[in-house]
Amino acid sequence: MLKRKEVLKLNHELLKKALEGDELSISKIFTNIEYSTKDGMEYLKELSLRAGNAYTIGITGSPGAGKSTLISDLIEEYAKNDLKIGVIMIDPSSPFSKGSFMGNRIRMQDKTMLKNVFIRSIASRGFLGGVSAEAIMLMEAMDGLGFDKIIVETVGSGQTDTDIVSAVHSILVLVIPGSGDEIQALKAGIMEIGDFYVINKSDKIEAESLYNSIKFAIESGETNWRDGWKPSIIKISALKKYGISELIQGITQHEKFVKEHDLFIKRIYQRRHKIIELYLKKKIDEVLLNTIRENEDIISEYEKKGTGLTETIEEIYENFKKKI
Template identity: 65%
Template sequence: MDKLLENALKGDELSISRVLTRIEYMTDEGMKYLEELSKKAGSAHTIGITGIPGAGKSTLISSLIEEFSKRGNKKIGVIMIDPSSPISMGSFMGNRIRMQDKTMMNNVFIRSIASRGHLGGVSSEAIMLIEAMDGLGFNPIIVETVGAGQTDTEVVSSVHTITVVNVPGTGDEIQALKAGIMEIGDIYVINKAEYPEADVLYDEIKFAIDSGNWNGWKPLVLKVSALKKIGIKELVDAIETHEKYLKESGKFIKKINERRKKMIELIIRRKIDEKINEVINKEVLDNWTDLLTIVNRIYDDVKKSL
């Protein structure tokens, strides 16, 4: 074990940041760090916070951090995924700015990453960082997805407890009946519960859940006000209840295995995509003949390199 990883395991924030950066960019050194940390991972409770943009996810996470801290959680990890520019693939990292006061807490480590255009709310980079932070001893680990709405569903295979944040007053109170994001939650949160439309939205979601067939865990619905810190204690109680259910049913470890399978799949896909792009650029620029010949040649070249 080299000095940087050793210091990261001791809790040095700068070392943690450098280790995670190497992992995020999939350097050779970073992949070795990920391999070492995977050996230590497997005990952290991971919590996904998803929902439409503007639902108050960042404010909710801020309140969750405070409540978890009160309960003696010594190392709380947060991964915040911001949308990327389709041109530069960069990100403003606005979530990080909104959470600035929490970055000063000794027991909290917040990592912001760009989605890099990845649909589904969670990228290979995010899943690798979840695994790494688990190995570094963070527990719980909270993951805020990019907020892509109904397509924000890949978080299912990446975390233990999925909290879907809804907000009243959007003019679409029947969103509880939609497919996609409204089918993945373990806990549904009505944020901004002080709004008069909150009761209507709560009833719609509760009706949708009560009408469904649930195997084992029936999703919970709670009203909170993240800004006013109302209902946060009850939400953390619900999260811990779901964690207990997962452990007692044997699904806790199963979720970790699902995350690792997804992580391997995404890393392999990324490496294959890089190779395909490399070969395509060379063939199109230097060796154009006809479409099918090019396709078959690229396929053979990529297959040989695997």
């Protein structure tokens, strides 16, 4: 594991309270980090110096698969062992305001009352990989604040939820029977990243067929084995709390595998690389949008006079490059 380092500016009262577990202080720091304020980036810098100890779990799957209910079950199980649990739940953004509808926050209210549990629900902000730069930055911050387990739920957009593979130690892909052509679903991007394929609502009669389809895909090599770990298939009923203990045991075994194969630190470094990548993409998108707005006259000229489209694109592109 990475050696925990001392924070450089413990005299900062808000940071000091957050490190002591004060939830209001944690919330204020997370808000600053989420909106990339100057203070927020300083908090992230300080907390990153302490990060490198938390075990991270990503949960992805299509909408309606039961991700929030499963996370609720995992929280209850981990809380029994006096572990400090951080949860980041990513809600779909409005395509106009980029704000979140925060449905997950409403569903998880009862779990916020548990000791040593902190839940943060944030917007996806239009990121297509199911997880945003802000979400991974908050993971890094939670790690630095001393959380033992960090669970991240992707937005649940389906095949595109693949960025999570670069941000967590264990990936749970949640699937449900009777949702369509199982064989075709196995070929989608989301079915190529899992350490665990978790069949929810496994009391349905179609569950056995789905289990066999996933098992065939794993045994025949149609799905990837991340770093040599053979993906596990586990049947559960999140609503009825069936199979949760078995899933916890599986995650524990995978954590042991990750640590024994020197993958623990590797994935922390991958997480940090993903923060840099997604953060820079966000900044570039902002510059691009501003460039388009500032060059409306060039675009209008093209629309009115029918000037060359490629020349218009090249001119705006050159203006864009000057701003980067």
